Amino acid sequence: MPAGSLNRHICLILCMAAITCSFTGCSQMSLTKRQVRRYRPSNLPKHFAAKPIQDYSQIDLTPYAKATANEEKLHPGDRIAIQLNSGAWGEEAKQVWKVGIDDTGQAVLPQIGAVRLAGLTQAEAEKSIVHASQTRQVFLTPTVNIALEERPDRTVKVMGAVNQPGELAVNRENLSLADVIVRAGGLSNTSTGRIVVSGGTIDSSPEMTSQRGTLTSIGQGQIPARTVSLAEAAPAELAEITVPQGAVVSVEQAPQSGIQVIGVIRNQLVDLPPGKNVRLLDALAMAGGPSYSNWILDRVDVIRKSPDGQSTIRIKCSIRGAKNDSRKNILLASHDVVSVEENIVTFTLSTVQSLFAVGTSGMRLAVP
Numbered sequence: 001m002p003a004g005s006l007n008r009h010i011c012l013i014l015c016m017a018a019i020t021c022s023f024t025g026c027s028q029m030s031l032t033k034r035q036v037r038r039y040r041p042s043n044l045p046k047h048f049a050a051k052p053i054q055d056y057s058q059i060d061l062t063p064y065a066k067a068t069a070n071e072e073k074l075h076p077g078d079r080i081a082i083q084l085n086s087g088a089w090g091e092e093a094k095q096v097w098k099v100g101i102d103d104t105g106q107a108v109l110p111q112i113g114a115v116r117l118a119g120l121t122q123a124e125a126e127k128s129i130v131h132a133s134q135t136r137q138v139f140l141t142p143t144v145n146i147a148l149e150e151r152p153d154r155t156v157k158v159m160g161a162v163n164q165p166g167e168l169a170v171n172r173e174n175l176s177l178a179d180v181i182v183r184a185g186g187l188s189n190t191s192t193g194r195i196v197v198s199g200g201t202i203d204s205s206p207e208m209t210s211q212r213g214t215l216t217s218i219g220q221g222q223i224p225a226r227t228v229s230l231a232e233a234a235p236a237e238l239a240e241i242t243v244p245q246g247a248v249v250s251v252e253q254a255p256q257s258g259i260q261v262i263g264v265i266r267n268q269l270v271d272l273p274p275g276k277n278v279r280l281l282d283a284l285a286m287a288g289g290p291s292y293s294n295w296i297l298d299r300v301d302v303i304r305k306s307p308d309g310q311s312t313i314r315i316k317c318s319i320r321g322a323k324n325d326s327r328k329n330i331l332l333a334s335h336d337v338v339s340v341e342e343n344i345v346t347f348t349l350s351t352v353q354s355l356f357a358v359g360t361s362g363m364r365l366a367v368p
Helices: 003-035 122-135 177-183 206-212 235-240 280-286 319-324 344-366
Strands: 037-039 079-085 094-100 106-109 113-116 143-150 155-160 166-169 191-198 201-204 219-222 226-229 248-253 258-263 268-271 299-305 312-318 337-340
Touching (some): 094 106, 113 122, 122 143, 177 191, 177 235, 177 248, 258 280, 280 299, 280 337
Parallel strands (some): 155 248, 258 337
Antiparallel strands (some): 106 113, 155 166, 191 226, 191 248, 201 219, 258 268, 299 312, 299 337
16 A cells, blocks of 8 residues: 555544544533442542551550469369368378369268369369368368369450461450460451350359359359451450350451452452552552553543442542542552543654554565
């Protein structure tokens, strides 16, 4: 094809493209204005704005967790060996009993009878047995030594957005929610801050009864399920929430989410990093950047679902504006669509590039 003829064809196509783009853009804009509410960063209503993501993994609960006690207390279900020396002469003065602590927190000892031992350390339990023996006038000058023989498995299951999910052995009588989270390695950056504690039984003791006033007898009782939101609860409050043995602590994990980037850019789905906030310029950079300079390509529309999911809004943004004013570099929400908009200049440039590529290929084929 002669060069002059090729140039005339290119000019004709460019003129038609410009006219088509102009009319199409106007009709689409008219349709969009009728069907979709449009805003700018400066007049975007608060209820349409993206909510910042909170990284709950940064919360340090260590100051609110209790250190492991040096002396473990006895629990219902424990089996203990009691060595008692009555203080009399001869081998008959020494007695060894192996007994269990029942669900009411008591152990039944030969000759002495029932003695409440749950909730006491071993040293406190030894004194309690001596006191019961003396007040009941069984052995007046006894010495007592206690050894823990067997303890049933006591666990709490932790699942969801923690760094070390699994089962935790409960060595103390009761753990707080702060204790459990710390022992599970802390919250991960995928946590939504919502925690549900369900199931399990709790051992009550005279000490707990006097302090909290909520438990009135020794033994085991059911604990109702409880939901905690870290967006509303202070970290110190987690130290006041008891997690009973056998309970399941479920830390809600945020679903995987992303932002779709389309238009005059490499179209792709950009994953939102867990616990991180992504703004307009971040998303464009993560998608590889616009195809043209921002002096040629400037307009970006953020298409967002309304909170009720019943309608769609468009937020008209500017790349240059976002670079010059942080308030215009808006925070993006999960499932936003970032559309880098075509204009007459970018359309013309892309058309010229396409025609130049076609013309070059044709000339190469025409050369013998």
